[in-house]
Amino acid sequence: MFYWFLKWVALGPWLRLVFRPQVTGAEHVPATGPAILASNHLSYSDWMFMPLTLPRRVTFVAKAEYFNTPGIKGWFQKKFFSGAGQVPIDRSGASAAEGALSAAKRILDAGELFGIYPEGTRSHDGRLYRGKTGVARLALEAKVPVVPVAVVGTDVVAPPGQTFGKFTRPIVRFGKPLDFSRYEGMENDRYILRSITDEIMYEIMRLSGQEYVDMYASRAKEESKKATDGSSAPADEQKKAS
Template sequence: MSVLYQAVRAVGGPAARLLFRPRVEGLHNIPRTGPVILASNHLSFIDSVVIPLIVPRRVAFLAKAEYFEGTGLRGRAKRAFFGGVGNIPVQRNDQRGALASLEIAMGVLHDGGAFGIYPEGSRSRDGRLYRGRTGVGWLALASKAPVVPVGLIGTDRMQPVGSNLPRYHRITVRFGEPMDFSAHVGRRDVGKARREVTDAVMSAIHELSGQEYAGVFNEHATAE
């Protein structure tokens, strides 16, 4: 772990426990070493802060490159914070950005790291769980890493979409049992295999989060 990451955890961890008052379930399901994909529902901007501060190992999330830009003290502070919680800057506004995102994720997993992903593609605006996009299936099959489903509850009330600062609200974070998709590796019907893996992951997330299932893709994912 980097010195910056350790510093952010040392300061942010206790502060997060006071602010989030998290109920954490199933933390033992996360392998302490080796590659693992953490696939979570996505309700709030704060999700990518909550998970890294709770999980006992470093978790890499992709973040908009804009979060790492800016000048002066504020710009430096933003870069230090987002880098400190394990976020990796990436341009995500076109197909090349999407491919670069998958390559970065594979690099993290290849190095034995933990990578966090939101299969819905974007935050839910209405609290429902949307259909997963197959990037998580692609990663699971290409890396052969286990997938730990994550259910977040209450982060949308702590920091609603559009809010700049978090509020004092208790949240719940549930980690499911690791999912092994090795039986799907090498299938000829690659597209179908990715969809089946993705749907299985979303079903596990649904069980953990208890959200209403929308059954359609999040139309805001492309825009964000």
């Protein structure tokens, strides 16, 4: 109930009025029943604009800290993220991926839509990075279609490292559902999982128009940070390193 208040009464009309997000292909999202919405990830605002374009609730997993912070602030934070379609997951341990998968399966088993970012983290430079195979495993185990999604312009509204950027009209594009039932029972075959994931990422790339990089986003961020730190070192230190 709080979700619908948040979306249609409080947050939704304001976002639609100010940003007027454009949407194409919304008819590809099933009107009923479970499905995975696999999207690129440019900004922390992606999870607000993408669900805003649909009449159905879209659930994501979020850091457990958003739900267990003590005090009044923590209470409002928990209500906000719960109402916005987020479910808590402890992402600090080795079993984080399994926990996220279990939570996603519960959501899909209930006949709902589950949103996921196959890249695993936000793109730091606007390019599309290699997808992790969890989305493929989830699709096979839950036996549900995958709808590829592309958000465009959210990194202008809220660039990496900033709360707000510049005004633009975000675009949300939904592709045709991808059916992987031909691979049923092969969820433990890593080559099949990679093939499925690459197919999903190709469709996201086609929808978003992003340059694709065959590298995990987390690794790309680390390499970019090392390069930046190296270039900012004093000139004499750089000479020693060379």
